[in-house]
Amino acid sequence: MQNNLVHLGDCLEVLDHIEDASIDLIYLDPPFFTQKIQRLSDRSGSYSFSFGDIWSGKEEYASYMFDRIVKLKKKLKPTGSIFFHCDKSASHLVRLMLDYVFGESCFRSEIIWFFRRWSNSKNGLLPSHQNIFWYSAGENYKFNKIFGDYSSSTNVDQLMQRRVRDERGKAVYDRDEEGAVISNGAKQGVPLSDVWEIPYLNPKAKERTGYPTQKPVLLLERIIEICTSKGDVVLDPFCGSGTTLVAAKLLGRAYIGIDQSEDAIALTKKRLDSPVKTESRLLEAGRNSYEKHDQYAATILKGLDYIPVQRNKGIDGVLKATSDGLPVFVRVQRANETVIDAVAAIRRAAKNKGGCKLIVACTHPDIFFKQRFVDGVALLPTLGEAVNSLLAEQTEDWGTAK
Ligand SMILES: C[S@@+](CC[C@H](N)C(=O)[O-])C[C@H]1O[C@@H](n2cnc3c(N)ncnc32)[C@H](O)[C@@H]1O
Incomplete structure (x- = not known):
């Protein structure tokens, strides 16, 4: 079979047309046994992609996967490797099957792909990782050492x-x-360790296609770099939107993709025509860069019980307490801003966030400085101003210490 092509069909059948011992790397991200139809819409919201992941039980899923793993193994070169992506739904079954087919001695690593999420957990811990099992075809496998900071x-x-x-x-x-x-x-x-923090694609990411469970190109690049060289052949038998093939193309590897969905194949071909990768600002600058990002706001808000908001031009934090059951957002007035500018900035940032309350922490005086509210936004005085008011109050509640 020719390289650099994508094929429509059940991988079990398409694999018969691929020469044995011809592939350097197989990455598969098949249905995870979520017992759901996975569905998502494209960027315009006008078209929805989906694939089924519903099974009569674990036996059916295991038998389906087993047949495909056995066939995939035959396609690997003796120096090749397979990376099987799954999650807690069936990782225990997958590991047993891979041990059985490849042999326990060919188990190389269980990679934990860790990403941060902000959704609410129901009755337990918030799932924030997926599992990628790496097995080599034999002992003499290709491995490129990668170093991190x-x-x-x-x-x-x-x-x-x-x-x-x-x-x-x-x-x-x-x-x-x-x-x-x-x-x-x-x-x-x-x-490089076996725990990888790579952000999940955010809704605005350039590479996002709207295909359900699309993986980041960065994740696939790392896998490809570990165990292939330029010109090697990468196979993805469940290619979905084509992420693996895009990463392979960007890294100068040959690729073969298979998917049984016509939508997936069309999307993959389109992506391969002009491959795009979203650079992760978080990974490039390092996680700490966000923490350092606004030291000024952090200093002013020190002592307040709040959660810092990163990457938002108008909001610096959200209070842990609510007001009238609504979240309370805070902005620190910047050196080059008037109070009105700061009020406008936080109002803009809070637009479309649903009901919320807004506070601007004023850091230098102007004509609005002494007002408590401007345009529905509460103004918080600086410590200096609060001290001045206290002194002016001359209240008897304030005792005299001797
Ligand atoms: C989890 S998605 C892959 C997502 C992909 N990694 C990406 O980044 O877009 C799984 C894909 O497997 C495909 N699929 C399911 N059963 C298949 C089979 N027997 N042969 C080929 N493709 C299959 C589905 O259509 C779906 O696109």
């Missing part, structure tokens, strides 16, 4: 110095004859 708490300068064990078995710096510490050579970073 050290965490901010790592004392990197200490890692630069070679250590040895002393007579008591304690790790100490290795020193040359003159007593100088010996360098450890350049450090490439920490080897």
